[in-house]
Amino acid sequence: MAQMSIELQTADDTIHFGRSLGRVLRAGDLVLLAGPLGAGKTTMTRGIADGMGVTGRVSSPTFVLARVHPAGPAGVALVHADAYRLGGDLSQLDDLDLDTDLDRAALVVEWGEGLAERLSDDYLVVRLARRPDDVRTVRLEPHGAWTGRVAELPVAT
Template identity: 40%
Template sequence: MIDIETHSEQDTIALGAALGRVLSDGDVLALQGDLGAGKTHFVQGIAKGMGIDEPVVSPTFTILNYYEHAVPLQHFDFYRLEDEYELDDLGFDDYLTRGVTVIEWSEKFPERLPEDAARVFIEKKGLTERIFHFEFNGARWAAAEKEVESYVVSH
């Protein structure tokens, strides 16, 4: 596990951008954190790092925001989902094989996450201070892990 502290929304976005630069087709990130932990800011950074210019907003009410790009970004929010069958209605499993998939409130349906999904736990430490706990699973995450570690060194 790698732990990284951020001290502002800008830091959180910058951390996401560093990670977004090395994500590739089929990557799944499972985010966990309380309301206001910075999950959406982190995803805004990921989109920026991937080269997506359009505004990234929380999909709390839409469940999924899809951002078309060379490698698309699929931003899910499980917060309002009650039953697992709702994922089936969305065709959730079909999204996991292509693009970059980022899931807020992923802990609601942990059994639906791919085994090799990266897990990111965001802990609020103050008004804008956060600790990101990264857990990378498998060889596919070597570049992401290296990028996150180098982010620590440069900040």
């Protein structure tokens, strides 16, 4: 598994990186955003949504668990889910029917590591960290078919 690390100097860089990632996503893609509170997961998702051209305002889905953003010109919808409140409860993840959404949408799951990997053998973990100087570091960890697609991923902002 090839991993990549990237530094993002500003929140705008995080959005720009997400936008570049969103441009390569297609129906069936699973992206897990991992990192502590304030690392930039929702900010990155805003960029992903913009890159995909989906409609609807992107905000943290913590209290609704999942939001569907209808497809734009690229024809792929985005399902933005937040597994934070699930606390490791796989039955609640099953209740969301996210595996069904993978047939027609790209799925981005915040806090999904340890839960959402079971939705697909092919997934990308985007691990975000925020340093004290406010610079974000991003480590990309491709799994399954994503290992072959890693060259499609943006490596610089």
